[in-house]
Structures are given as structure tokens and as C-alpha cells.
Amino acid sequence: MAKLMYRDAIRNTIFQEMQRDPRVVVLGEDVVGGMGTAGGPEAIGGIWSTSTGLYDAFGPDRVIDTPISESAIVGAAGGLALAGKRPVAEIMFADFIGVCMDQLWNQIAKFRYMFGGKSICPAVIRMPCGAGYNAAAQHSQVIHQFVTNMPGLKVVMPSTPEDACGLLRQAIRDDDPVIFLEHKFLYGMSGEVSDDPEFCIPFGHARLARAGLDATIVAAGMMVGYAEAAADELARDGIGCDVIDLRTTSPLDEEAILDSVEVTGRLVVVDEAPPRCSLATDIAALVASKAFASLKAPTEMVTAPHTPVPFARELESAYLPSPAKIVAAVRQTLSYR
CATH class of the missing domain: 3.40.50.970 (Thiamin diphosphate (ThDP)-binding fold, Pyr/PP domains)
Structure with a gap:
């Protein structure tokens, strides 16, 4: 290594x-x-x-x-x-x-x-x-x-x-x-x-970046690090989250998402894209159609707003998803009992 x-x-x-x-x-x-x-x-x-x-x-x-x-x-x-x-x-x-x-x-x-x-x-x-x-x-x-x-x-x-x-x-x-x-x-x-010149990761196989029983957080790319940071903060309060790193969006590891939601009953999807017709809405629809009976609360989506990316540093920071926004979304879905 x-x-x-x-x-x-x-x-x-x-x-x-x-x-x-x-x-x-x-x-x-x-x-x-x-x-x-x-x-x-x-x-x-x-x-x-x-x-x-x-x-x-x-x-x-x-x-x-x-x-x-x-x-x-x-x-x-x-x-x-x-x-x-x-x-x-x-x-x-x-x-x-x-x-x-x-x-x-x-x-x-x-x-x-x-x-x-x-x-x-x-x-x-x-x-x-x-x-x-x-x-x-x-x-x-x-x-x-x-x-x-x-x-x-x-x-x-x-x-x-x-x-x-x-x-x-x-x-x-x-x-x-x-x-x-x-x-x-x-x-x-x-x-x-890995130093192995044959090291390959097959497509369509998500990575479980964190494990927990209370909520499922799905993310890809840079958003995975934000999701991990949010899960670590929540863990300090006794809240355990599965963090699923998709790795590939096509093919999509539907099984990993659905299996996790069937255990946790709660889903938070993090996506840097604006929400309309996005990866977040696609995954929310997937879970609603194939794991609806497992859901204990509405799905939460943490996305950018439906607007171009701002130039100003403060506005860009407000535009992007963040660990704090993910934490708030997890707490929101946990508020449904």
C-alpha cells in the first residue's frame, strides 16, 4: 500500500x-x-x-x-x-x-x-x-x-x-x-x-463507508466525505448510520440501497446536483417503489438548490450540501415515530 x-x-x-x-x-x-x-x-x-x-x-x-x-x-x-x-x-x-x-x-x-x-x-x-x-x-x-x-x-x-x-x-x-x-x-x-497492478473495482458494487442501524445515507463522489463526517457526528450522540458510497451511478447498486433501508427504515440521499430529475430523486423513487413497506419516515434529500452555482464564496458554501445539512436531515427523518 x-x-x-x-x-x-x-x-x-x-x-x-x-x-x-x-x-x-x-x-x-x-x-x-x-x-x-x-x-x-x-x-x-x-x-x-x-x-x-x-x-x-x-x-x-x-x-x-x-x-x-x-x-x-x-x-x-x-x-x-x-x-x-x-x-x-x-x-x-x-x-x-x-x-x-x-x-x-x-x-x-x-x-x-x-x-x-x-x-x-x-x-x-x-x-x-x-x-x-x-x-x-x-x-x-x-x-x-x-x-x-x-x-x-x-x-x-x-x-x-x-x-x-x-x-x-x-x-x-x-x-x-x-x-x-x-x-x-x-x-x-x-x-x-493498493500497489497491485491488477487491482480493479468492479462496477455496480457500492461501498459501505459507515455502518449503523438508525438511518441510511446514500452519496457519491465528494458527497461521500460529507456523509461520513455527518455520520461520525451523529455517532457521538448514539445515532448509527449506514453510509453507502455508490461508486458508480450506472450501473447502480440497487441491492445495497434497498438492503440497508430494509434494516434502518430511514433514507437520506445526498446529491450535489439540483433536485429536479436528479440522482437524489431517482434513488428516492427507487426506495419508494421497491422498499416502501420498510420506510418508517419520509425520505429526506440534501441537494443543491435549483439555481446556477454562485461565484461568491459565502453563497457557494450556502449552495452546497454540507455535513451540517446532512445531520439535520437525519435528525428530521428520526423525528418521525
Whole structure:
């Protein structure tokens, strides 16, 4: 086991997979250091430092700086995947998904279906996402609610450095297109990561981050840490909570959610997205339709409001879910007797 930052776990995993499989290629805006940068001190590996050193190790044929065109990046990734490569493409900010929506929704997500299963599209599209840096409304959004809705895409939201490693390795080796969402606020997080070059985490298997009998808290990505903090605070008052880290939203581990709610009888869903047509509402509906008899109280949802992400630090803090809001939601659902 080694202690790594989240961003280093991402970079190391890509490096190891490129060493293992010559079909793996990396492309995106500034993944080397800027269009035309030939390595050297300017090769920063993108603004998030998640591809540093790859260019020097694997050269321009496998680490490709692209123009500022999300359509070109995702379209090229799809073409490379159909041609037998295993591309790992980066969209610098998930907010720009709208520019490449046709390539994602109408092309990459549908290739296997429309070709009758005769073709695979093993493309990984990495997207840094989320608020917390006061980057304003166009650079602070989460987009898992959109891509989870698209049949044909697998959607991954790792919450720890170890999960970032295991899930990314699984994504690169998967034969289907994977949207790999990395919350920007987690890049500096440190944690233990397996040294095993074969360490993979299968999709569709949630992680039980905390265990308790009084309430179930479901979260993904950065919200998992907030849920854990809330559960720890509640535990000091004798309230035990299951905290379920979804890891992937498509496929979704329905069994883990339903099994927990059947024991606790209470559900709190935490989601950084606005509430309308969100992951929170989807999970609330799932439990209402499949575990209604187990519920002892109405489901509580802790989400962002239905508004763009504010720029001002104080407003952004008020906009986001927080451990305090999760604690209040758990106490609210426990108030029903």
C-alpha cells in the first residue's frame, strides 16, 4: 500500500495501464502542456496535473494535445475506440459536456447497440467536475445526472484515491464507454492505494463507508466525505448510520440501497446536483417503489438548490450540501415515530 493524493492515483493508474497495454492512448486539451509543447518543463500534464510525465514516457503518438474542441476530443476518442485503441480522453471541465453531447449521446453511447453487438467502444472520458473552488457557474457544475440518464454509458464517481485507482483501471479495461467523473475538490485528498497492478473495482458494487442501524445515507463522489463526517457526528450522540458510497451511478447498486433501508427504515440521499430529475430523486423513487413497506419516515434529500452555482464564496458554501445539512436531515427523518 502507498499513500497517494487522488490526482496521483489517477496519473499512476493511467501510466501503469499504458505500460501494460500499448492500445491505451491519452488525449485532451493541454494533457501534455499546451498545443505544440514538446515535453520539457512546460509539460505540466494538464491544469489538474493528472497526466504529468506521460508524454516523456510514451511520446506524441500516445499522449496527444488536442485543440480546444470537446467535440473533436470525444469524437476522436470514439473513432480510436472503434479502430481498436483504448483511449483515455479528458474534458478539462465537465461543464463543457454540452459541446460534445452529440458525440456522447448519439454516437459513443449507441455504437454497440446500433451495430448489433458486433462492435465495442472502450473509450474512457474523464471529466473534472463540481463546486468548491469559487470558479462560478460555468466551471463548477456536476453533470452525473445527465450522463447517468444516457443508456449505453457507464458512469463512475470515485470518492477516495484507492477507488480512483481501482475504478479507473476497471474503466480502461472495460469494453463499453465510461464517463469517469473526478471531483475537483478531491484532487488534493490523500489515502492508501493498493500497489497491485491488477487491482480493479468492479462496477455496480457500492461501498459501505459507515455502518449503523438508525438511518441510511446514500452519496457519491465528494458527497461521500460529507456523509461520513455527518455520520461520525451523529455517532457521538448514539445515532448509527449506514453510509453507502455508490461508486458508480450506472450501473447502480440497487441491492445495497434497498438492503440497508430494509434494516434502518430511514433514507437520506445526498446529491450535489439540483433536485429536479436528479440522482437524489431517482434513488428516492427507487426506495419508494421497491422498499416502501420498510420506510418508517419520509425520505429526506440534501441537494443543491435549483439555481446556477454562485461565484461568491459565502453563497457557494450556502449552495452546497454540507455535513451540517446532512445531520439535520437525519435528525428530521428520526423525528418521525
